[in-house]
Amino acid sequence: MNRHLVISSDGHAGLPPERYRDYLDPKFREAFDLALPIQLERTAQMEKLFLVDEINAGWRQGRERALSGAWDSDARNEVIDSDGVAAEVLFPDGITERNAPPFGAGFSMPSEEVVPELQWAGSRAHNRWMAEFVQMAPERRVGLACVPVLWDISEAVREVHWARENGLRGVILPAMWGAQPPYHHPRYDPFWAACAELKMPVHFHSGLAPTQDYFGAAAAGEAPTAPPPGAMGIYVTEVVWYVVRPLTFMLWGGVFERHPTLGVAITEGTTIWVPEYLHLLEQRYAETHYSQKLGDYRSHLSMSPVDYFRRNVRLGASCMPRREAELRAEIGLSNIMWGTDYPHPEGSWPHTREQMINAFCGLPEAEVAAMLGGNAAAFYGLDVEKLAPIAARIGPEKSAFQRGAQGAP
């Protein structure tokens, strides 16, 4: 084949807010009708407060059809065809396109000031819709279920079974835990066991961070007041850290020791932190003068945290820049799964082909193939035979990656 099989590790899909009503357990529809106008008003207020309402309107202008791919199956296939993408991992949406699931479900899944029963209801509404959406193009869609596992482990186990039976292929969990026990706690073991048994990888997606620290009252949804200076700069500097934190807890907590086949993906968190992170883990794992004063903290692990990372962890490398591609050996060639982040405005669409070529051109073809699709196909157990005709039709030509790098668009 003279074209690459491309699997985006980072796509977002979700309904316009009002249309989630039909997917909601009827007993929550009254609450939904009360919450919806508040949710819409708050989103609009936040856009004004952060001076992004005009930017977002400009982004949508003339792109209405393509952006409706967030929920419209045909529109989505047109877009990913034009992007050269054969298949996608589908996270819930949020923020920019205003189509987050109800009641604070979605990829952020806040862990504070939440009514757990409602967050579960909103997650289930999304999962029901996502199962339908996947069925419209099952070979091209790896749908993820929202699972607010913090609130009820048994419910979470049932939900991952439901998701698997209904064609979903992984789960997304809250990346922050508020006052609940973090992910090194043994209470989560039954859930990890179910995910490992059912081959449902666990995902953490970048976005959540302690915004109350940055924005103060503005973040708590109180009357809009200007946040302290620099709030957004701090957010964009810190946000990657918070999507990696769950992994730190799982690695040291021995989760991959007890569940050797459990997969975890860290998505849209960049990959540039990986080499230094692994170095730090290795150093801390080694017996050092420093660690002696802190007692035994490694005898429950039979391997170094770095070994678990290499085996169990994958990186959703959204819009991977060339600098990171050049560090692929240190990051881990087989850990990298390239992604587009469509339909978010910070994603590569509608410049995906140019961006991927600029990131990867001149690198060995087999390595490019692994990062663009092979690693994801293996991680999610996808049927490559079924995807081959699609890739042969719309995939980027391998020859396009043979030239040298040029300036990104």
Place this chain on the structure above:
Amino acid sequence: MNRHLVISSDGHAGLPPERYRDYLDPKFREAFDLALPIQLERTAQMEKLFLVDEINAGWRQGRERALSGAWDSDARNEVIDSDGVAAEVLFPDGITERNAPPFGAGFSMPSEEVVPELQWAGSRAHNRWMAEFVQMAPERRVGLACVPVLWDISEAVREVHWARENGLRGVILPAMWGAQPPYHHPRYDPFWAACAELKMPVHFHSGLAPTQDYFGAAAAGEAPTAPPPGAMGIYVTEVVWYVVRPLTFMLWGGVFERHPTLGVAITEGTTIWVPEYLHLLEQRYAETHYSQKLGDYRSHLSMSPVDYFRRNVRLGASCMPRREAELRAEIGLSNIMWGTDYPHPEGSWPHTREQMINAFCGLPEAEVAAMLGGNAAAFYGLDVEKLAPIAARIGPEKSAFQRGAQGAP
């Protein structure tokens, strides 16, 4: 001179707990008498819980005289003479040698479950003692005042004036803020102004982290129960992040824009994170596709956060390993201030000379001189003339740094 002037950016000093009573405002002595046995019992319990009581006892065995340098002026001078150290920056102590100031003052200064009035009282007791301790060898001791600024800005301004008038040369602040506003908030401006005016650099020292996340009930001082597996591994992996966080808030908050002469030191946080951190700041500061959706977050800054870092920030590089020394250009040659961490067991003492030679040998002599002492002398405005005879007597010979690197002890 054929010897280096060495200034350690990281020393710890503090009284045995019961002796702080004399330095405490009399009205808090009753509370002190109640709190002391609880504090001692809890320290002992924690040492048992983390299986370090025997390790710590082994560390102290036969070193009683040298470790009494934590509070004994003559013993301290003997130790730092033997280490080749002419002068030191003096933080409060804590943990290992069991001589933290009372009421949760000290370098950790927790921000939750604290009685602010008592934390202030404990800090003042330490500051009064530290002022005396500095006076016993003023040219060799850069004493820092504990300032729990979270609780009262006006009090903090008064304390920094008191500290300056009493011979102290900088302040240490809480590295975490709990539910109080973080350091980008304009409420701290009068305090930053006072520190800049009085040439009192602000310090954040590694150690504090969200231990409740790691250890659960064990961290909250409840009945000792075994923490979840991996708790300490997570702590040692995350702890550096938490000492850098205040800096992220100050840089983006424009603190160095409004207070261009304010100095900040980040101590015992390693320096290995610096190159990637600066790259991230630079990338986030640049106008990018990503940042556009988030509005304007940089127009209050006239320079890049990296420029403020180079100008205003110094790194207390305790026991700097050779790997970091080799990255000194990327970290910032003039930002690095080497340190020993005496008398902590993870510090370089009693192998300081070997360690510093292994870290720096073969590097250009002027660069070694800057990292070992020159940068610190400039940052703290020390009188190098007064230190020269001490360095000439006990400093490490420059010729010892001319050989190649060997295995560290």
